[in-house]
Amino acid sequence: MTKHRPSPSKAGRRQQQLEKLLELMGIGGSAVDHFDRFATTQNLEEIKRHYSLQLAAGSPPARKRVKQYCAAITKVLSLSNKIGPEFFTGEIEKAGWARRNPHADEMTLHMLMEEHSDKRDNVVAVLTERRLDIDHWLKTTGDNYHKRVVTKLAVEPFVRLLIERGTISSSKPLPRSQLAQLVEALFDWLGVEQRFRLTPVAIATTSRRLANANPR
Secondary structure: OOOOOOOOOHHHHHHHHHHHHHHHOOOOOOOOOHHHHHHHHHHHHHHHHHHHHHHHOOOOOOHHHHHHHHHHHHHHHHHHHHHOHHHHHHHHHHHHHHHHOOOOOHHHHHHHHHHOHHHOOOHHHHHHHHHHHHHHHHHHOOOOHHHHHHHHHHHHHHHHHHHHOOOOOOOOOOOHHHHHHHHHHHHHHHOOOHHHOOOHHHHHHHHHHHHHHOOO
């Protein structure tokens, strides 16, 4: 009867994958600079932490729904403009104080409004900023959320680490196959699903862009 060896624990596999990655980076084995290994491991763990935190936050809502929300803000701002700011800073603000102080007379309400005028919420300004932020998000994010996260929080910081270590430079690019092997080892360690992994061409393009932005 064939005995099946127990599969290593998840933590054990992750450690093996990290060791493989470090070895490919040239800092594996016994004759390694332990300070360099420690510092690099810390950098890799930081990449993993930020990547994992973003995944834990979950995917954003559908872009269609976000656009609907943005359109609703635009409509509210348009209506606010038609009604006029004086109404909101006058009658509506007074109504708010009356709601919180049901026994206050008219003079007391006006005194409260004057006393707290510096703390007045500018809803129009807040909504305008929110709409601008959403517009920016819609323009700068693609439809493939997961691949963007992998690119921005895994591949790019890893390539920057390789640039800092002198492994990659604008004058000394790594062969595409070697770079792809390094990033694949990173993907294995981070647990990136195959369908979200970048192609060797995309990895090389990212590496070239970052190296040219930091010429050495």
